[in-house]
Amino acid sequence: MAEARKSMVIVGGGSAGWMTAIYLNRRFNLAGRHMDITVIESPDIGIIGVGEATVHSVRFFFAQMGLDEAELLKETNGAFKLGILFRNWMKPVDGKPHEYFHPFEHQPLGRTLDISSQWLTSERAGAERYDEGVSLSAALMKARRGPKTMTSRAYQGVVPYGYHIDATLMARFLRRKAIEAGVRHVEATVADVDCDGAAIKAVVTNDGKRFEGDIFVDCTGFRGLLIDRLKADNWESFEDALPCNRAVALQRELAPGEAPKPYTTATALTNGWAWQIDLVNRQGTGYVYDGNRLTREEAEAELRAFLGPESKVLKCTHLDMKVGCRREFWVGNCIATGLAGGFIEPLESTGLHLINLAAGLMGTHLSGAPDQSVRDSFNRLMRGYYQDLKQFIVLHYCLTDRDDSDFWRAAPATVDNTPWLKAQLEAWRHKICEFSDLSGSFSTIFTDENYRYILYGMDHRPDLWTRADPAETEAVFADLARMGDTAVKNTAPHGDYLRQLHM
16 A cells, blocks of 8 residues: 655745755655645745855755756856855964965875875975965965866866855745745745644644644744744753854945955954855855844944945845754654754854755655654754854864954853863864864764864964974975966866856
8 A cells, every 4th residue: 555645844935945845855756756845935034145155065965956056056146165264363473464264175195194294294384374285275266266167067176165155046046946846835924833732733824724744844044933832942052152143244246347256254353253255246244243242233333344435235134143053953743944943153154054964864864754763863963963063163263362352352261161172172282183083973064174274274283293204295295286286277267257157
């Protein structure tokens, strides 16, 4: 006897709703229809849509969904991202502002020693930034080159890359693709949630329509409209370790003739940091800050002063951020994802990545009977992802030597709320950060390679007594220099590639 089709109701659109819908529809309905998926999207509740940069793994999500990369970029005013340039996260040295770059790339060069150890034990460590010494992306970034040649295939480049995309346009693009693939779209506002104990029976919209389902996915943002009905006291705050709880976001015009930069910039300000993300038609900027130290008006004024009086601002939005995650993401027959499940400040552009992770886990955990053991597994993994990400973001703050404001003077103590990281930082004074240090964690994207870019970019380097063979070191970095020259020569200028793409 054929098993009855399941039904899923996703409440809320935006990135969370439509990424989840298109993924699960492809997962469960590619070889015959096994699940009816409905997205109820309110026309009255806007998309926050300020997180416009991604990590590189989102490429694989788009590719897996069968989406055309060129079409995606055209419809979202998209550009490429080689990594993040961090500015002013430490004191200036000899009057020169502090900078370092965090790319997505690792070069597996080295013979007796890996390339990181080769760099640390050579004279190069005193003459160049770590990212300049061990990556190709730093050379591409400086030359304003993108990750692709003019003949690169979709989702492939000479180095790993992410995107700068308009989040609102991306949600619309995914909505269209999901509907074309068979997802049902209902435009209405959910007015009531009908619960039976620890399960949702149906949601009722403002026009009186009732939508029943086997599984409900809460994509209602910080409101947590569905998940909060099933379980109270279900939020773990991270504000003890990550005190930035507000943001002001501005959209501004690019200067005439200015080509979009192929990287995100994160500049430390007095009580937090400012992002700058270039699309083909504008720049998205914002200030993530501690609302206990700055008012909204002060934060907006500081951001506008940072951008300069010549900036032509198109839009300004103030946001309250609920920093932390659910203790239980899956309760009864309801799963919370996106902002309804958790939020960590966008310093490493992980918002879409966490939605992608949750969708993937739904695909595996909903493939059988939803036993409590399955819910427990989902919740354990999701909590682990957020906890791992929390400590990686704390790493950016706790190594600072800035003392020009109370915010920065307090920043090193944030590590006290992440005991594992605190212990590792002591060990990393005497040894390199290596794969085994993180292999037992939940980390899904930030590995030892990523940690090293932050550690050594923030001058937290081990004091090693071993030394590399000079001839071997010279050969390793000569190989990397040749690879860098070839990458710059063969890749297209970022602006030229985008102009051709968006014609």
